Amino acid sequence: MAETQNTDSIFFDNSDLDKSRLEIIVDESLKDLEDGELYMEYSQSESLTFDDGHLKNASFDTSQGFGLRGVEGELTGFAHSTDLSEDGIRRAAETIKTVKSGKSVNMGEGPIGTNQKLYMPENPINDFSFSDKVALLEEIDSYTRAKDPRIKQVTATVFGEWQVINIIRSGGKHISDFRPLVRLGINVVMEDGQRMEAGSQGYGGRFGYFDFFQKDRWQDQVDEAIRQASVNLTSIAAPAGEMEVVLGPGWPGVLLHEAIGHGLEGDFNRKKTSAFSGLMGERVAAKGVTVVDNGTLDKRRGSLTIDDEGSPTENTVLIEDGILKNYMQDRMNARLMGMKPTGNGRRQSYAHAPMPRMTNTYMLEGKEASEDIIKSVKDGLYAVNFGGGQVDITNGKFVFSCTEAYKVKNGKILEPVKGATLIGSGPEVLKHVSMIGNDLKLDPGVGTCGKGGQSVPAGVGQPTLKIDQLTVGGTSN
Secondary structure, eight states: OOOSSOOHHHHTTTSSOOHHHHHHHHHHHHTTOSEEEEEEEEEEEEEEEEETTEEEEEEEEEEEEEEEEEEETTEEEEEEESOOSHHHHHHHHHHHGGGOOSSOOOOOOOOOOOOOOOSOOSOGGGSSOHHHHHHHHHHHHHHHHHHOTTEEEEEEEEEEEEEEEEEEETTTEEEEEEEEEEEEEEEEEEEOSSOEEEEEEEEEESSOGGGGGOHHHHHHHHHHHHHHHHHHHTOEEOBOEEEEEEEOSSTTHHHHIIIIIGGGBHHHHHTTOSTTTTOTTSBOSOTTOOEEEEOOSTTOTTOOSBOTTSOBOOEEEEEETTEEOOOBOOHHHHHHHTOOOOSOEEOSSTTSOOEEOOSEEEEOOOSBOHHHHHHTOSEEEEEEEEEEEEEETTTTEEEEEEEEEEEEETTEEEEEEESOEEEEEHHHHHHTEEEEBSOOEEOOSOOEEEETTEEEEOEEEEOOEEEEEEEEEOSBO
């Protein structure tokens, strides 16, 4: 198996770890088990926050450790430690013995090799000095405050991470990756004498800091955050009731991610706790609805050259023209369900065992122009941006708050509204999609997905969508 990247300089060249002895430990630990791996990780991360006209917080962290996992059937033995040494790994191997059945079994076939490179291996934290990053945040703060006298508070944050992983499987197979990740966030608060409202914008992905230092890029983010806050200052009480709802392109795909995406992950379906359990090959959405999970997009926040089990990521079609085609799978759930892994085995860090997780999940575009979709609405809501939400995986029921939305009457966008929430069921929403725009857009690269106590970077997206029937919670009838 070819290595994705060579990480010897991180884990072996300047340490007491001996690669050949480590391979023997892994072979001995995983003997008579169906699957497992040694996952080694080294990471650096930093975060700088500029708030109220000064640098409020600056942090830098370096960590390393390993997780050793053995899998037999549905049982998993897992141990992790910051003690990245042969003795530490040998002690962890004692835990793996607890899942061995005593029967001789064959280790599952390992992941196929890959030569795909979706991002550069360099450490983004080294792109610019600390003082350069502080100067950038100061410039963002000054530019933002000068744009509008109503601005009362500006918060700008830069985050960078460099993660290096080396996965060792039975037979001396090494699979490695260098993963950069950066994010810029801007939040503003505006006041007009009567009320205060906020706006936020940001972007990021698996690339370096160089993009952040391009004035036209960060100024666009500032201008968008100011626009959102300004719009919210003029908003009126949101209507309530069942109505037509149009979802804007891009970030509103977070509703798709939460209300539908999690329900298409393999573990929930194997345990039959998902609203989509047992529906493979059946119609679960309106015609024209195609949803994919694609971890192979260049430099996207949710993309990975390999997942955290060493499997290459894929472009997995989950729903095609309304028909359920696939689930997102890690190795264990795929084996137990008689399916193939899809490169969706992800973990937050070496201290966590992998599970099926989304990468970049989005709906493909249709043929309708967005303006025609709006014109078709007699009396409804146009939801452009979302905040937080809650979802019940077992039935797909969700509640999402809109951070930017507008009333639509007789095909025209009217006043912005405040306090709108969307209430419904993911599976039911899919069936009520009546128009799909030709304007597919992915989110700007700031999303983080939580599941089972673990957080990982993820991407979302969609074109403009019309849902014929959805409950809107508001304060005005």
